[in-house]
């Protein structure tokens with residue numbers, strides 16, 4: 001049964017202004033609670049860190065490419081965009097990361113589905129936009145990407161590129177069925193990234209990035225927090241055993257918070 005979420009309907013505001021991550025999940029979760037559906041498929045990036053009592057993420061699928069891409073009809077790279085170009089994005093993280101690399105660039109709110117954004121770009125409303133490579137690939141639109149941005153310059157949002165399944169905690173049957181498609185390395189990475197997010201971000205208003213790389217039993221997570229104008233950046237990486245994924249994410253978040261100091265967060269939240 002197709003369902004439309006508030007996140008799909010509200011197209012004129014940034015997600016932070018419209019009410020945060022829960023926008024994409026609320027209607028679907030109501031379907032879980034009243035038994036119309038038994039599981040939901042989400043982009044992990046859109047999932048709040050705290051789920052309603054009685055619901056859980058029961059599996060993560062193998063992660064797609066987590067990187068962001070630049071899409072521009074006027075330049076081949078972010079570096080080559082014209083001086084004081086206008087870039088369309090409603091992501092606080094992308095806004096801050098762009099300005100960190102190109103302080104001359106202005107950003108404007110840019111939402112809507114991918115096709116709408118590409119049309120605005122064609123009409124010349126902005127010189128470029130930024131999107132997740134994973135989303136484009138899933139829509140068979142990878143070829144519209146102008147530049148794939150490096151994980152170092154442009155670290156992704158926690159959860160980017162990973163699909164998760166949410167279900168009722170009590171639904172043992174669905175849990176057992178879905179367990180078969182869990183991708184363990186992705187689950188480890190996401191455990192780490194979501195613990196990081198939970199530690200740092202109550203409000204959804206702090207530009208932050210975080211990406212955990214998992215190889216065998218080893219996790220290496222890098223996190224970053226920025227001021228919205230990209231002028232101040234704190235970043236740090238921590239590594240350890242996969243069994244410690246949650247602790248690594250939490251510790252990374254609290255260390256970054258300490259490094260930045262309270263004044264860093266007071267400025268705009």
Ligand SMILES: NCc1[nH]cc(CCC(=O)O)c1CC(=O)O
Pocket residue numbers: 043044045046130131132133134135159160161162163
């Ligand atoms: N906020 C919307 C959203 N949620 C997940 C993705 C990308 C796909 C993914 O991360 O799996 C996107 C679009 C985008 O950021 O370009």
